[in-house]
Amino acid sequence: MIEFINVTKRYNNGVIGLNDASFRIEKGEFVFVVGPSGSGKSTLLKLILHEEVPTEGEVYVNGFNIGQMHRREIPYLRRGLGVVFQDFRLLPNKTVYENVSYAMQVVEAQPRDIRRQVPVALALVGLSKKAKAYPDQLSGGEQQRVALARALVNSPAVLLADEPTGNLDPHTSWEIMKLFDEINQRGTTVVVATHEKNIVDDMKKRVISLEYGQIIHDVQKGNYINED
Amino acid sequence: MKIRTIKYLLKEGISNTYKNLLMSLASLAMVISSLLIFGVFLMITINLFYNYNRLESQFEIVVILETDATSFEASDIEQKIISDERVFSYKRVSKEEAFSEMKEMLEDSELITGLTPEFLYESFRIHLKDADQSEAFVEELSVMPGIKEMEFPRELLEKLGVFFRWMNVGSMFVLTLLLIISVSIISNTIKLTVYARRREIGIMKYIGANDWFIRWPFIIEGMVIGLVGAVISFILTSYGYNAIESYVNRELISGSLEVLRVKSLDNISARLLLLYVIIGTVMGAIGSIISVRKHLNV
Numbered sequence: 001m002i003e004f005i006n007v008t009k010r011y012n013n014g015v016i017g018l019n020d021a022s023f024r025i026e027k028g029e030f031v032f033v034v035g036p037s038g039s040g041k042s043t044l045l046k047l048i049l050h051e052e053v054p055t056e057g058e059v060y061v062n063g064f065n066i067g068q069m070h071r072r073e074i075p076y077l078r079r080g081l082g083v084v085f086q087d088f089r090l091l092p093n094k095t096v097y098e099n100v101s102y103a104m105q106v107v108e109a110q111p112r113d114i115r116r117q118v119p120v121a122l123a124l125v126g127l128s129k130k131a132k133a134y135p136d137q138l139s140g141g142e143q144q145r146v147a148l149a150r151a152l153v154n155s156p157a158v159l160l161a162d163e164p165t166g167n168l169d170p171h172t173s174w175e176i177m178k179l180f181d182e183i184n185q186r187g188t189t190v191v192v193a194t195h196e197k198n199i200v201d202d203m204k205k206r207v208i209s210l211e212y213g214q215i216i217h218d219v220q221k222g223n224y225i226n227e228d
Numbered sequence: 229m230k231i232r233t234i235k236y237l238l239k240e241g242i243s244n245t246y247k248n249l250l251m252s253l254a255s256l257a258m259v260i261s262s263l264l265i266f267g268v269f270l271m272i273t274i275n276l277f278y279n280y281n282r283l284e285s286q287f288e289i290v291v292i293l294e295t296d297a298t299s300f301e302a303s304d305i306e307q308k309i310i311s312d313e314r315v316f317s318y319k320r321v322s323k324e325e326a327f328s329e330m331k332e333m334l335e336d337s338e339l340i341t342g343l344t345p346e347f348l349y350e351s352f353r354i355h356l357k358d359a360d361q362s363e364a365f366v367e368e369l370s371v372m373p374g375i376k377e378m379e380f381p382r383e384l385l386e387k388l389g390v391f392f393r394w395m396n397v398g399s400m401f402v403l404t405l406l407l408i409i410s411v412s413i414i415s416n417t418i419k420l421t422v423y424a425r426r427r428e429i430g431i432m433k434y435i436g437a438n439d440w441f442i443r444w445p446f447i448i449e450g451m452v453i454g455l456v457g458a459v460i461s462f463i464l465t466s467y468g469y470n471a472i473e474s475y476v477n478r479e480l481i482s483g484s485l486e487v488l489r490v491k492s493l494d495n496i497s498a499r500l501l502l503l504y505v506i507i508g509t510v511m512g513a514i515g516s517i518i519s520v521r522k523h524l525n526v
Contacts, residue, residue: 049434072438079436089431093247106437108233150435 001027001158001189002048007057009043009213017043019213020057025191027157030184032200033193034224035210041193044210045162048191049081050074062157079107082151082188086163088143090135090150096122097131100150107154121149125179141172148179152188159183161192165199173199200224229440237441241448251421252453255515258417259457259508260464262410266507267465269406273399278491280392284359285316289366289380291352301374302350308372309352314361318354326351349376360389407507415515418450422519429523439524446516454512458504466500469493 002025009017018040025031033041046052047059050066059066062080064073090099100121104114122128125145135143144164151159161180165173177199184190194200200207200223207222208215245252291309293302309318321329327345356362362380370378422429432442473490480489493500 075433075436075438077436078434081436083434089427089434091428091431093244093428102432103435105233105236106432106435106441108230111232 001025001029001062002191003058003060004044004047005058005060007047007054007059009040009047009052010055016213017052018047018054018210021210021213021215022057023208023215023218025189027189028184028187030181030190030203030205031192032203032205032207032222032224033191033210034195034200034207036195039210040213041195041210042162043213045160045191045193048158048160049083050077075106079154080157082154082156082159084144084147084151084159084161084164086166088135088140088147088167090143090146092135095132095134096127096138096146099135099146100153103150103153109154117153118149121153124152124183125149139172140167141169141175144168144172144176145179148176148183152183156188158189158191161190161194163194164192165194165196170198177203195224197224233441237444238448240445242452244445245449245452248421248425248449251424252449255414255417255421255450255453255512256457256460258414259454259511260461262406262413262511263458263461263504263508264464266403266406266410267461267504269399269402271465271469273403274496275491276395276399279489280388280395282489284385284388285355287355287359287362287381287385289354289356289362289378291354291369291378292376293350293352293374294376295347295349297350297374297376301372305352305369305372305374308369309354312365314356314358314365316355316357318352321351321353323348323350359385407511411511411514414454414511415518418446418512418515419519422446422516422523426523429520433524442524443517443520446520447513450512450514450516451509452512454508454510455505457512458508459501461508462501462504465504466493466497 004021004023007021008019011017021040021044033044035041043052047054047066048061050064050069054067061077064077066077069077091102094102097118101114101118104117109117119128119131122131125148127142127145127149130138130142130146135146138146144167148164159180164180165176168176173196180190180192181203204221206220207217207224209217209224291305293305306320309315323345326348327343330343330348354365356365362385363382366378366380369375429442470493473492476490
């Protein structure tokens with residue numbers, strides 16, 4: 001599903017984002033990528049999204065070879081990936097409903113399917129009643145749930161999340177994590193980059209720990225262990 | 229691209245135009261002012277050409293026949309003139325007509341006593357469609373028998389011809405330059421509005437929208453603004469122009485300056501509106517494409 005083979009990412013300014021990283025994530029897994037800021041979590045996600053390309057090594061995502069892709073293929077790679085960001089990234093001029101349905105418009109879905117899927121996705125994240133609200137009328141937790149509904153509405157094989165709870169209070173964070181778990185139970189592969197120890201420790205999932213761009217631990221049912 | 233997607237993108241473009249009203253108005257103001265400047269220059273050019281043509285059409289070639297030219301020769305020449313496609317109109321002036329004209333000019337003075345029409349020449353006065361053809365026309369006609377001489381303002385025509393050609397080149401140059409400047413001003417304004425929405429473009433990319441899906445609503449937005457701007461500046465231009473036209477023509481006529489006129493817009497206003505609309509929408513579309521391009525590389 002996702003495979004990194006001896007991947008190194010060096011940025012133009014000489015900074016090393018990822019150093020000789022290798023791992024495999026299978027279909028249906030739930031993986032936390034942890035480490036302090038600057039450890040390479042974001043680089044790892046950016047490589048999966050083709051926001052960056054590897055300097056050395058190879059990255060495979062859903063059958064796409066990230067280093068060898070044509071620009072025109074990028075949208076198709078991304079349509080197979082649902083993404084959630086720390087800062088939500090909702091379209092401010094669109095309602096909750098439109099934000100979610102936009103993801104389906106992009107893939108030229110049937111209007112009938114859009115009318116059916118969007119309410120399902122909104123119901124899943126518990127926001128059916130806020131469909132007509134605009135993002136700035138929602139709380140942080142609600143905005144993140146809209147982003148989650150948008151990420152899921154096309155039933156992607158992989159859900160990526162970059163510090164999804166970074167801007168949320170502990171209680172809301174926990175709710176979002178429970179949603180991730182629920183989504184994972186339905187068969188979606190979930191990759192969450194975070195540095196929130198409590199959550200990682202409580203969830204008992206696979207944990208890939210990074211430090212200075214290197215993978216220092218990769219454990220099943222692990223804890224946030226690379227913290228002294 | 230599917231039809232429902234086209235519909236969706238059209239709707240997106242139009243609704244974005246008023247959801248970003250302030251930025252739309254800024255771009256609109258730019259379109260209007262660019263087109264107004266363009267329009268002023270266009271009007272000046274149109275009037276230069278108009279007056280040049282008016283002037284040119286007043287030139288005539290006078291073909292004077294020999295006094296002893298036979299009526300056979302004269303009708304041969306007339307036939308030749310009639311069949312020539314370059315001729316706009318002609319008038320055959322008989323000896324009698326020439327005589328009465330002369331009488332009028334000399335106001336029946338004593339000079340005319342003893343003079344009969346027989347002493348005068350028969351002639352043709354010819355207006356060509358394009359006075360630039362005079363030289364060639366005269367040359368071809370000169371082989372006909374029975375012609376005494378031909379007159380036309382050769383030097384003046386040459387000078388005017390040169391002036392006209394330079395004016396042609398110059399005005400095309402300035403109009404093109406103005407259009408380029410307008411596109412760059414407008415695309416810079418649109419660039420600001422796009423810059424304010426670059427995050428939005430980034431989000432669309434992450435969701436997996438392809439470049440055209442992102443670009444089209446912006447292009448439509450640019451076209452809508454261009455279209456509205458074109459119509460507004462057309463209305464402003466024609467109101468202003470008509471006011472100037474009726475004022476200036478009144479002054480010129482009362483000042484008995486027959487040569488210059490301001491052209492009436494009535495019969496070209498439809499074409500002018502079309503031109504404005506094309507320029508406005510194309511400028512809007514190009515401006516959008518240029519501005520969005522930079523932000524698509526995410």
